[in-house]
Amino acid sequence: MFFRQVAGIISKEFTQDFRQKSFIAGVLLYVIATVYICYLSFRTILHPPTWNALLWIILVFAGINAVSRSFMGESKNRQLYYYYLCKPHVFLSGKLIYSALLMLFLGMLTYFFYGIFINNLVQDKLMFFLILCLGSIGFAAILTMVSAIASRTGGSFGIMAILSFPLLIPLLLLIIRLSKNAVDGLDRSLSLPYIGVTSLLIMIIVTLSLVLFPYLWRE
């Protein structure tokens, strides 16, 4: 029952977003344009820490832009309709999983275009890919909850950014540290504790979201 409802919400989100061509085209254009601007300003980046930091900064902004729609794109009446249809934790789980999928897609896309236009300095590709997935899921978890909070304030994009930056910083610092290790091709055993900590942090965020969301939902 739970899984069927969650799957229903995910497929609903999917059709809703992909039916509007403007959304998916907007996300694509945002990523490509940002990477292209960086390409025009940097040409090529040979300094690994800069390369790494720039990629994650692009991804953070693209993520805020894309995931903020998760709740802020919904009208008030429709939210009320969902309220009757399902339980809050089911609704949030669906939203979280969909956001995570969206962020994973966005992460791959950014990485792909970044590699084409600027360059690819990653030495440990498999590890970097894993970290990209981990980071995307973490961003999605934070941004979904912040989007839910921001949607209650009347929903300007500015408030979304203000609320999410402080919350993103801890995760961002961990992820940048981790992916720097992968870019430099350091031994994987060095990264393992950080991966553990990051996964733990994501789990805490998800649990906290599930606990707090019901209070946010009722009007």
Added chain:
Amino acid sequence: MKIKWWKALCIALLLYTIIAGLLIKVPALPILHETIRNLYFHVTMWFAMIFILSVSVWNSVRFLSGFEQKYDTVAVESAKAGVFLGILGILTGSLWAKYTWNAWWANDPKLNGAAITLLFYFAYFILRSSLEDENKKARISAIYNIFSYVMLIVFLLVYPRLSDSLHPGNGGNPGFNTYDLDSTMRKVFYPAVIGWCIFSYWLTELGIRLKKAAMITDEL
């Protein structure tokens, strides 16, 4: 004039901190020298900040469990007191850093942690000011408060372990834990912590009373 016992205790403890903190003998350590006395102000203010922010979060939790407006007032006023202490902590730390590290600000995990703490609570106040309805404001900001507090605690626990700090007591730097063998510093340090904690609570109480007074004048 009657004064509540805990307020008298607060005044006594802080007077003791200032007088004893500046006059009592301290261990002579390299680099730190007499600036070690900042321990009684800077470090203890951070302790008090964490204490009062915990009070704030506790009241947010209580608000969510019963939706009583008074808990929200306590939560926001204690957050304000926490931010005030945080700013004092940054100022005392910055002044101290100028004399020991020869820079007002350094890229140090503890400094970043402090800056992010303030960022969290500024975002909290911006969130509050962007909402009109009192009940909605209280509910949504309570959720944000709890969410960010947990993230903050995790961050403050994890982040300093990722890299070494310039702070005394870290990375081979002298700190009072390792050198204060005769415990003279502890005699001032612990009372100072309690004193600043009570001080932060007093600030919160004053804020609550001001808010109540403003509500009464609004009604007139």
